[in-house]
Every structure is written in structure tokens, then in C-alpha cells.
Amino acid sequence: xxxxxxxTLEQIDAAAAFLRSRIRFTPKIALVLGSxxxxxxxxxxxxxxxxxxxxPNWPRSTVEGHxxxxxxxxxxxxxxxxxxxxxxxxxxxxxxxxxxPVRVMKRLGVEILVVTNAAGAINPAxxxxxxxxxxxxxxxxxxxxxxxxYGPNLxxxxxxxxxxxxxxDRALNELARRAATENGITLREGVYVGLSGPSFETPADxxxxxxxxxxxxxxxxxxxxTVARHSGMRVLGLSGISNKxxxxxxxPTSHEEVLGAGQVIFPKIEKILRSVIRAM
Ligand code: HPA
Numbered sequence: 119x120x121x122x123x124x125x126t127l128e129q130i131d132a133a134a135a136f137l138r139s140r141i142r143f144t145p146k147i148a149l150v151l152g153s154x155x156x157x158x159x160x161x162x163x164x165x166x167x168x169x170x171x172x173x174p175n176w177p178r179s180t181v182e183g184h185x186x187x188x189x190x191x192x193x194x195x196x197x198x199x200x201x202x203x204x205x206x207x208x209x210x211x212x213x214x215x216x217x218x219p220v221r222v223m224k225r226l227g228v229e230i231l232v233v234t235n236a237a238g239a240i241n242p243a244x245x246x247x248x249x250x251x252x253x254x255x256x257x258x259x260x261x262x263x264x265x266x267x268y269g270p271n272l273x274x275x276x277x278x279x280x281x282x283x284x285x286x287d288r289a290l291n292e293l294a295r296r297a298a299t300e301n302g303i304t305l306r307e308g309v310y311v312g313l314s315g316p317s318f319e320t321p322a323d324x325x326x327x328x329x330x331x332x333x334x335x336x337x338x339x340x341x342x343x344t345v346a347r348h349s350g351m352r353v354l355g356l357s358g359i360s361n362k363x364x365x366x367x368x369x370p371t372s373h374e375e376v377l378g379a380g381q382v383i384f385p386k387i388e389k390i391l392r393s394v395i396r397a398m
Contacts, residue, residue: 124214124269125221129175133218134225136174141166141190143197147398148228149391150201150219150342152235153373154380155358156185158193158388159202165191170203176222177215179203182373194396199223206338207259208316213266217345224275224349230290230398231346234387236380237334237357238319238371240327241308244359246375247382248306249390250334251294252286252355256311256327257340264314266341267348276348285347290354290394297393303386308333310357312340318371324363335363354394358383 143166151158159165168188170176179186186203193200205216220231237250244250260266271278298305311327313319315337319327327335334357343353360379361371 123212125175125218127272127274130218130221130225132174133176133222137168137188137222137226140168143190143192144227145190145197145199146228147196147230147232147395148199148201148223149232150204150234152204152338152358153181154236154360154377155234155384155387156202157384158391159189159200162189162191162193162198162200165189175218177205177211177218179205180209181206182377194392196395196398198395199226199228204338207264207314207341208337213264213268213341216341217266220342220345221272221275221349224351228351230352230354231342232391233339233342233353233355235310235336235339235357236360237310237336238361238363239333239359240311240324240335240363241306241333244306244333246359246361246379248359249298249303249383249386250306250308250310250357250359251291252310252339252357253291253307254309255285255340255343256309256330256332257344259312259314259340260344266344276350280348282344282347285343285353286355287352290352293394293397294354294356294390297390297397300393301389303390305390306333306359310334310336310339310355313337319363321364334359356387356390358387
């Protein structure tokens with residue numbers, strides 16, 4: 119089966135117990151930092167730093183631009199847990215493994231999940247370097263049969279058929295808008311579509327996604343958000359626009375381009391996230 123193995127509550131709690139023994143903070147806020155955006159974690163002073171490979175049952179990050187460690191410490195006077203690097207379905211992990219960290223966060227008491235990603239612009243008004251507040255997502259990978267909650271339901275986290283009508287929290291969106299204004303940063307808004315990857319889209323894929331209502335496209339985030347909402351966590355999502363999606367077939371897309379754009383996007387994302395966390 120595509121989605122095995124399913125990780126169990128015992129495996130989740132083993133990771134949570136290990137982390138509890140290693141960290142000095144009890145974070146209520148967790149951040150997942152996407153491709154080329156991991157630098158925020160480096161600015162947390164005297165953090166507890168735990169490489170993914172030390173944590174029981176925790177998948178390893180295999181992608182360049184993803185460091186692969188947890189950084190736990192104080193950011194803007196709030197205890198936060200930062201995933202510096204994430205796990206993607208295209209690396210060969212099951213959806214249960216991809217979303218394992220979110221479940222561990224929940225067991226540790228995290229209530230708010232902030233997700234960031236690098237994404238291609240489908241909306242023709244967006245340019246590389248833009249930031250987009252994710253208002254909603256298209257779970258195309260889930261519609262294709264690889265929903266993050268596929269498999270046995272873990273009743274301790276949430277119901278078999280969870281509501282997704284407000285996947286992204288309206289009050290947190292408002293904090294992000296205010297933070298952007300305060301910092302003089304233009305914040306785009308739109309719908310993110312989550313695909314499996316790892317190949318980038320064909321021009322026909324992209325025209326289809328545009329017709330379907332997507333503004334940005336990427337290979338992550340949707341599984342984590344689905345599992346976070348299943349267990350009642352509040353979610354804020356930001357896409358860093360790394361490239362123009364190639365609707366006409368004239369300009370190739372590369373991972374180097376995605377990582378390079380991170381350097382432009384990173385200072386903006388950092389300012390917004392710091393302001394938002396301060397206001398939480
Ligand atoms: N497509 C899919 N995923 C991406 C892209 C893209 O153009 N850019 C960054 N992640």
C-alpha cells in the first residue's frame with residue numbers, strides 16, 4: 119500500500135517523551151520552515167537543538183536546503199519549536215511519516231502551527247520574492263488518494279471525518295496582515311495547491327491548476343495542515359514565491375532558483391513572523 123507504514127500513538131508518544139527529556143521549554147507555537155527559509159531558527163539564542171536522527175521514529179530530511187533538526191527556544195519572548203527542514207512525501211515517506219512531527223508537536227502541547235514553504239506563482243500578478251498569505255489550499259494530492267489522514271484514525275487526535283472549512287485561522291491571518299503593514303511589506307493572498315512532486319509541473323498542469331483556482335503551487339504543507347486541523351491546532355501559512363510557474367513552457371524551473379529566491383524572501387518572512395509571534 120502506498121501509505122504504509124502507519125505510525126501509532128505509542129510511536130508518537132515515544133518521540134514526545136524523548137523530546138520532553140531534552141528540552142527546557144514548553145512551546146505552544148511551532149514553526150515549519152520551508153526550502154531556503156530555515157535561517158530564522160539560527161537566530162534563536164541558547165536553543166535546544168536536536169537533529170532529526172536522534173528522535174525516535176522521526177523521519178530524516180533528505181533534501182538540500184533542509185537542515186533537518188528541531189530548534190527549541192525563545193523567539194520574541196515566546197517559547198517556540200522550530201522544524202528547520204521538513205519531510206516531503208516525494209522523498210518516499212508515507213503520509214503518516216510526513217505528518218509525524220505535527221502529531222508529536224500536538225502531544226507536546228503545541229496549539230499553533232506556522233507553516234512556510236517555497237512555492238511557484240500561478241497567479242500571473244505574483245513575482246519571485248513575493249510573500250503570499252495562504253487563505254486556503256487545494257488538497258490535490260489528497261483528492262488523488264494520498265490524504266494525510268488515510269489509514270486508521272487516531273481518535274486521540276481527532277475525528278474520522280474532520281472539518282476543513284477554515285483550515286487557515288482567520289484571526290492569525292489578521293495578525294499577519296497587520297505585521298506586513300507595520301513592516302511595509304506587500305503581502306499577497308491566495309490559494310496554495312499541494313502536489314506530490316518531485317517533478318515540477320508541465321505547462322498543461324499549470325493551466326489546469328490556474329483554472330482550478332490556485333495562486334501558488336508547491337510540494338508540501340497541505341499534509342501537515344490537514345493533520346494539524348484534525349487535532350484542532352490553529353494554523354497560519356505563508357508561501358514565499360520563488361519562481362513564476364511556467365505556464366507557457368518557455369522558462370525552466372530549478373531547485374537552485376527556489377533556494378536562491380529564499381534569500382530575498384527570508385528577511386521579509388522573518389520580519390512578519392517575529393511581529394506575529396510577538397502579537398500572539
Ligand atoms: N512548483 C512546485 N513546487 C515548487 C515550485 C514550483 O514551481 N517552486 C517551489 N516549489
